[in-house]
Amino acid sequence: MNPNGAIIVQSNLEIMVEVDNPNYTTARDAIAPFTELVKSPEHLHTYKISHLSLWNAAATGLRAPEVLERLESQSRYPIPPTVVTEIEDYMARYGLLRLKKEDDRLLMESDDKLMFLEICKLKDVEPFIIEHIDDTHVVVDPERRGHLKMVLTNAGFPVEDLAGYTVGDPLPIQLRETTVSGKPFKLRDYQKDAAQVFYASGSEKGGSGVIVLPCGSGKTVIGLATMALVQTKTLILTPNISSSRQWIREICDKTNLTLDQVKEYSGEVKEIGPVTVATYQILTQRKRAKKGDENKEGKEPEMTEEEVKKELANFPLFSQEKWGLMIYDEVHLLPAPVFRLSTEMQATRRLGLTATLVREDHKETEVFSLIGPKKFDIPWRILEAQGWIATADCNEIRIPMDPELKMKYALAPVRDKITLASTNPEKTDIVERLLKYFSKPDDRVLIIGQYIDQLEALSEDLQIPLITGKTPNKEREKLYGAFRSGAQKNLMVSKVGNFAIDLPDANVLIQISGTFGSRQEEAQRLGRVLRPKSDGGAAHFYSIVTQDSKEQEFAMNRQLFLTEQGYAYKIIKRGDWDILMRTPEELAARA
DNA sequence: TACAATGAAA
DNA sequence: TACCTTTCATTGTA
Numbered sequence: 001m002n003p004n005g006a007i008i009v010q011s012n013l014e015i016m017v018e019v020d021n022p023n024y025t026t027a028r029d030a031i032a033p034f035t036e037l038v039k040s041p042e043h044l045h046t047y048k049i050s051h052l053s054l055w056n057a058a059a060t061g062l063r064a065p066e067v068l069e070r071l072e073s074q075s076r077y078p079i080p081p082t083v084v085t086e087i088e089d090y091m092a093r094y095g096l097l098r099l100k101k102e103d104d105r106l107l108m109e110s111d112d113k114l115m116f117l118e119i120c121k122l123k124d125v126e127p128f129i130i131e132h133i134d135d136t137h138v139v140v141d142p143e144r145r146g147h148l149k150m151v152l153t154n155a156g157f158p159v160e161d162l163a164g165y166t167v168g169d170p171l172p173i174q175l176r177e178t179t180v181s182g183k184p185f186k187l188r189d190y191q192k193d194a195a196q197v198f199y200a201s202g203s204e205k206g207g208s209g210v211i212v213l214p215c216g217s218g219k220t221v222i223g224l225a226t227m228a229l230v231q232t233k234t235l236i237l238t239p240n241i242s243s244s245r246q247w248i249r250e251i252c253d254k255t256n257l258t259l260d261q262v263k264e265y266s267g268e269v270k271e272i273g274p275v276t277v278a279t280y281q282i283l284t285q286r287k288r289a290k291k292g293d294e295n296k297e298g299k300e301p302e303m304t305e306e307e308v309k310k311e312l313a314n315f316p317l318f319s320q321e322k323w324g325l326m327i328y329d330e331v332h333l334l335p336a337p338v339f340r341l342s343t344e345m346q347a348t349r350r351l352g353l354t355a356t357l358v359r360e361d362h363k364e365t366e367v368f369s370l371i372g373p374k375k376f377d378i379p380w381r382i383l384e385a386q387g388w389i390a391t392a393d394c395n396e397i398r399i400p401m402d403p404e405l406k407m408k409y410a411l412a413p414v415r416d417k418i419t420l421a422s423t424n425p426e427k428t429d430i431v432e433r434l435l436k437y438f439s440k441p442d443d444r445v446l447i448i449g450q451y452i453d454q455l456e457a458l459s460e461d462l463q464i465p466l467i468t469g470k471t472p473n474k475e476r477e478k479l480y481g482a483f484r485s486g487a488q489k490n491l492m493v494s495k496v497g498n499f500a501i502d503l504p505d506a507n508v509l510i511q512i513s514g515t516f517g518s519r520q521e522e523a524q525r526l527g528r529v530l531r532p533k534s535d536g537g538a539a540h541f542y543s544i545v546t547q548d549s550k551e552q553e554f555a556m557n558r559q560l561f562l563t564e565q566g567y568a569y570k571i572i573k574r575g576d577w578d579i580l581m582r583t584p585e586e587l588a589a590r591a
Numbered sequence: 592t593a594c595a596a597t598g599a600a601a
Numbered sequence: 602t603a604c605c606t607t608t609c610a611t612t613g614t615a
Contacts, residue, residue, distance in 0.1 A: 240607065267609040281608045284601080335601065415602055450604070469606045495605050516602055550602090 002073055007031065009071055011080035014038075015047040019568075027074040028566065032379065033057050034067050037564040040556065042571065045563065049083075051090050052364055055158050056357070058094035059209065059373030067091065090156075097152065097159040099145065106142035106163055107133075115157075124151045143309075146343030146370055153369040161372075165207065166347045168232040168324020171274045174256045175228050185254055187225055188388065191218055194376045195225035198351060209372030210331055210352035214380045214565075215527025216389055219353045220250045223327050226351055227275075228255065232324025235317070236277045239333045241266050242501050244277040247329070251275060265317055272320050283317075284337040312344055328352040331371055332359050332520055339363070342370045355527060356520045356561055381566035389530040390507075392539040394562060396555060397572045398547040399426050409549065421549035422513035423454045428461055430544055433577065434510055435462070435490060442535065444483060444506040447492040448525060450513040458512070459492050468494040480504055498524055505531045511543040517557030526562060547573070 006021035015035060017027055020043060034057035035047040057067065064087050071079055096115065100107045110116040113135045119125055120138060128148045131139040140148055145163070152159045179185045194211045213219055227234050238244045244264055251262050263273035266282055312318050326345065328334060331352035342350070352371040357364060383389045401409060401424060409420050431447060438445050449455045452468055459466040465479050465488065482488035484504040497503060498521060509529045515521050529539035545555045559569055
C-alpha cells in the first residue's frame with residue numbers, strides 16, 4: 001500500500017488510475033504489461049485485468065508475485081482479496097497444461113492431478129482424448145492440435161504448446177552487413193532481442209507467438225532476423241500486395257537471398273519459391289471458390305476439418321514447399337477464415353507481427369491460441385526516448401455545432417448522427433488555422449478523413465490535392481513525389497492513408513474524421529508521422545471532433561490504444577484556439 | 592495473350 | 602454505425 005499511489009484496485013478487476021497524480025507515469029508503466037485500458041477520460045483512467053491479459057503477461061515471463069508486488073506498491077488502498085486470488089489462480093493456469101510430443105504421439109500433461117482430471121472430463125475437451133495413460137497424462141489427437149488449444153483457452157485453461165514443430169526444408173539465410181543498396185545494416189538492440197526471444201523460446205517454450213512493436217520500428221527487419229535464426233523455407237503472409245512487395249524488396253536488400261528465391265503469390269502473380277510472400281486474401285479466396293464447386297446446391301457455410309485438410313493438401317502453396325516458418329504480418333488484420341487454416345498449421349512455427357494486439361472483432365483469443373501468446377513488446381514511449389521513433393504530441397480539438405446543425409443533429413436518426421457530427425463544416429476553419437500554423441518550409445501536413453464527400457469539399461475549399469481509392473496510381477506517385485520534394489506541402493488522403501505504405505513522411509497529421517472507435521486505425525495513423533525527423537523535431541497529431549456528439553464518444557475509444565502506450569491527449573476547446581492557433585510569427589511577436 | 596471493367600467479400 | 606478501400610475472380614475487349 002502506498003498513500004500517495006496513483007491507483008485504486010477494485011474487486012471487479014478494474015483499476016482506476018489518477019492521471020494528475022505525481023506517480024501516474026510510474027504506476028501506468030507498472031501495470032501496463034498485464035492490463036488493458038478500457039476508458040481514458042481526462043482525470044481518471046480505467047484499466048482492466050482480463051484472463052487474456054494475465055496469460056499474455058505470463059507468457060512473457062511475468063509471474064503472479066511480481067504482478068501483486070507492482071499493484072501493492074502503487075495502490076492507495078489494500079488490494080481486495082478476490083483480486084489477489086484471481087491473479088494467482090489465472091496466472092498459475094498458464095503452463096499448468098502442456099502439450100508434448102513423445103514417440104510420435106501428442107500428449108497433454110499436467111502436474112496437478114485433480115485439476116487435470118476435471119479438465120479432461122469437460123464436455124468440450126473429452127472428444128480430443130484418444131487414450132488415458134495415467135492421472136497426469138493423456139494422448140490427444142495430433143490432427144486437431146489447434147482446435148484443442150482453442151477449446152482449452154475458451155474453457156479458461158490455456159495449454160502451453162511444447163510439442164515442437166515439424167522441421168521445414170532448410171534454407172541458409174544470412175543478414176547482410178551492408179545492404180544491396182550500399183548502406184550499413186545492423187540490427188537494433190530491441191530488434192535483436194525480439195528475434196532472440198522468439199527463437200530461443202522455440203527450443204523449450206513453444207516457439208510460436210506474437211511480437212508487438214510500433215509502426216516504423218522495423219517489424220520487417222525482425223522478421224528477417226527471425227528467418228536468419230530459424231534457417232528454413234518461410235511463408236510470409238501480408239494484408240495486401242504492396243506490403244508483399246515491400247517484404248520482397250527488404251529481403252533481397254538485407255539478406256543474402258536473391259530475387260529468384262523470393263517469390264510473390266497473390267491475385268496478380270502466382271509463383272512459389274523457398275521464401276514466398278502471399279496475401280491473406282489469396283488463402284480465403286481459394287477456399288471459397290473450392291467450396292462453391294463442391295456443393296452448388298445446399299449452402300454449407302462451415303467446412304469440416306477433413307475438408308480443410310484436403311484443401312490444404314491440394315493447395316500448391318502448401319503442397320509444393322515444406323515451410324518451417326510462417327510469418328503473419330499485421331496479425332491484427334488477419335481475416336477470420338485464415339484462423340481456420342492456422343488451426344491446421346499448428347505443427348509449423350508461427351511468428352505474428354503487429355503494432356497492436358487489439359482486434360475490433362474481439363478475436364484476440366484466436367490469435368492467442370492459434371498464432372501464439374505475446375512474446376515481446378516494448379512501449380512506444382521507450383523507443384521514443386531512444387530516438388527510434390519521433391516524439392509526438394496528440395491533441396483533440398473539440399468544436400461546437402452551430403445552432404442549425406445542432407437542430408439537424410437532434411432530429412436525425414441515431415445512425416446518421418455520427419456522419420453529421422463527423423462532417424461538421426466548422427472543421428474547415430480549424431484545418432485552415434492549423435495549416436497556417438504549420439507553414440514553415442519543412443512542415444509537411446497530411447489531412448486524413450473518412451468521408452469522401454467531406455474530403456472533396458475541403459480539398460476544393462483549401463485547394464489541396466486529394467488522394468482517394470480511385471486516384472490512379474500514376475497520379476498518386478506524382479503527388480507523393482511533389483509532397484516529398486516540398487513542392488506540395490499539404491496533402492489530403494482518404495482511407496487509402498491507412499494502407500498506402502509508400503506515402504511519404506509528414507510531421508503533422510490532421511484527422512478530420514475516423515472509423516467508429518477503431519483503436520488500431522488511430523495507432524496506424526499516428527504511425528504515419530512517427531518516423532524520426534532529420535532535425536529531431538516532434539510530430540504533431542490533431543484529431544478534430546464535434547463536441548457533445550456521438551463522434552466525441554467514438555474518438556475516446558479510438559484514443560485508448562495510444563493512451564495505453566503513454567501518449568497524453570491534450571484537449572483543446574473553443575477559446576483555447578486563439579492562443580494555440582496563432583502563426584509562429586504571431587507568437588514570436590507576442591513574446 | 593494481356594488488359595480493363597465489374598462485382599462480391601472482408 | 603456506415604462507409605471506404607482493397608483484393609481476387611470473372612467476363613468482356615483488343
